[in-house]
Amino acid sequence: MSEVVHVSDLHFGTESEVLVEALLADLGAAPPALVAISGDLTQRATAEQFKAARAFLGRIERLGIAALVVPGNHDVPLYDLARRFLRPFARYTDYITRNLAPTFVNADLAVAGITTAYGGLTKNGKISAVQAAAACQLFAASPSHWKLVVAHHPFEVANHAAEVVEGAEAALARFERANTDVILTGHFHIAHAAQPAARPAGHDIISVHAGTAISSRLRGEANGYNRLSFSPQAVSVIHRGWTGTGFADLQVQTFARHATLAVERDQLYASEF
Numbered sequence: 001m002s003e004v005v006h007v008s009d010l011h012f013g014t015e016s017e018v019l020v021e022a023l024l025a026d027l028g029a030a031p032p033a034l035v036a037i038s039g040d041l042t043q044r045a046t047a048e049q050f051k052a053a054r055a056f057l058g059r060i061e062r063l064g065i066a067a068l069v070v071p072g073n074h075d076v077p078l079y080d081l082a083r084r085f086l087r088p089f090a091r092y093t094d095y096i097t098r099n100l101a102p103t104f105v106n107a108d109l110a111v112a113g114i115t116t117a118y119g120g121l122t123k124n125g126k127i128s129a130v131q132a133a134a135a136c137q138l139f140a141a142s143p144s145h146w147k148l149v150v151a152h153h154p155f156e157v158a159n160h161a162a163e164v165v166e167g168a169e170a171a172l173a174r175f176e177r178a179n180t181d182v183i184l185t186g187h188f189h190i191a192h193a194a195q196p197a198a199r200p201a202g203h204d205i206i207s208v209h210a211g212t213a214i215s216s217r218l219r220g221e222a223n224g225y226n227r228l229s230f231s232p233q234a235v236s237v238i239h240r241g242w243t244g245t246g247f248a249d250l251q252v253q254t255f256a257r258h259a260t261l262a263v264e265r266d267q268l269y270a271s272e273f
Ligand SMILES: [Fe+2]
Pocket: 009, 011, 040, 072, 074, 187, 188, 189
């Protein structure tokens, strides 16, 4: 089945050329069906940094690999207040993509990108009911697929004190009803994968956070990214961390899809929709 490479927090402007080349070499050596990039493409949302991010995306596309990208809080100007409040995504849409809710569907996967960053004063981001519902509509139209959400800000945290995106609990309830399997996020610069078992309806969503792939903005762990390898009823989340000379598999976690519950919820969701 398909593989997805999940990279995040590129922060062009603080990137390492060595890491950029190593990441692209990895992608070329084992091309996934999709590269999902969960935001913070730039350090300060400058035109120059977006140009560098665009060039990086061009190189992924030239490898014949699809890319799905959502912006992060660093892709909104911090100090230019007029731009920040009135046209927060102007440079992102000029250089990266006009689509702030990108989707990807193939035989195995339905992937919904959600923009949780915005031009407001907090860096934690937010998700509206309309945004969550749009993702759920994609999933309802793709009932046989693994269903993935890609966003910058985490919806669930486990091991470290940090805030989740505003609106997380309501969005998670919707995602759960729509049989969402996996949520890919970034923002913390710390890799983490878990399947919290406390979802009220029992369909446990797998939370996957990626660290920073190529930036010097480290928070206590080496650069890295995730490779997700799907089989019909399980997904292996492989954390590829930087060793000093290349990326290597540092941790592999395998999660079940909870297929029985998914079928039950498919039926419930169809009646609610
Ligand atoms: Fe970041």
